[in-house]
Amino acid sequence: MKRHLFSAILLLTGIAAAEPEKLFSSAxxxxxxxxxxxxxxxxxxxxxxxxxxxxxxxxxxxxxxxKDFTVECEFRFSGDIDSGIFLRHENEQIQIGVSRSLKRDLTGSPYIGSKRGYPQEASGVKEVLKQGDWNRMKIVAKGHTYTVTLNGKQVIEYVSDTAKESGPLGFQVHPGVKMKIEFRNVTVEPLE
Structure with missing residues (x-):
């Protein structure tokens, strides 16, 4: 009942709740x-x-x-992979899998270009990451702050001094490793 009342109020006031945009819908x-x-x-x-x-x-x-947004997705991989989601440009990324340079899993950690590397590591990832199964990741990019939640647990909040104001999203297959990664239910929602 409360939900219907809230929806009616939004419609009457002309405020529409934004629906997240599905990022992939065609082959x-x-x-x-x-x-x-x-x-x-x-x-x-x-x-x-x-x-x-x-x-x-x-x-x-x-x-x-x-610009400012929340991107959510599910991802699945098994074995040795090096992937991630780029945020606004190629020097700002949230890692998925094993870092080629550090030789360990840094899922959820920000990679900030080759000069900065991984300035801060996500915590508690080992306890929630499911190898070979679907994992849910939520990344909130608001200004210079990136907040990452993995399978319902916030694993990092990082403030980047090199973040761009706006730019594209990117999904990576890193060179030097034979790998496969899958993403589904990928959405983005702009933040006001």
């Missing part, structure tokens, strides 16, 4: 462009990044730019 990846190897495909609601024996770099970039 031809409309609205996205690949930088590097053509390792990305979308089928049956799942975005897959899978490298081959050449182990090249591949980033799938949104053609749209985002």
């Amino acid at each position: 031809n990846l409309d609205g996205w462009k690949t930088q590097g190897a053509a390792y990305w495909s979308f089928s049956d609601g799942v975005l897959t990044g899978q490298s081959d024996d050449k182990k090249q770099n591949s980033v799938l970039w949104s053609e749209k730019s985002y």
Whole structure:
């Protein structure tokens, strides 16, 4: 009853609750462009990044730019992978999997370009990360602050002094590793 009343009030006042935007809905990846190897495909609601024996770099970039936003997704992988989600440009990323440079899993940690690396590591990831199963990640990018929640647990809040005001989102297959990562239910919601 309260929910219906709240919805009616929003409609009467002309305020509409924003619905998160689904980022992937067609097999031809409309609205996205690949930088590097053509390792990305979308089928049956799942975005897959899978490298081959050449182990090249591949980033799938949104053609749209985002300012302050919440991006949510589920991801699944098994074995040795190095992936992540770029936030507004190629030097700001939330890691998924094993860092090539540090040789350990840094899922949920921010990677801030080659000069800064991982300035702060996510905590409590080992207790909640499910290898080989679907994991839910929520990233809130508000100004210079990135807050990451993994499977319902906040694992980091990081303030970047190099964050851009706006830019695209990107999904990565890192070079130098033969890997496969899957994403589904990927949404983005602009923040007011």
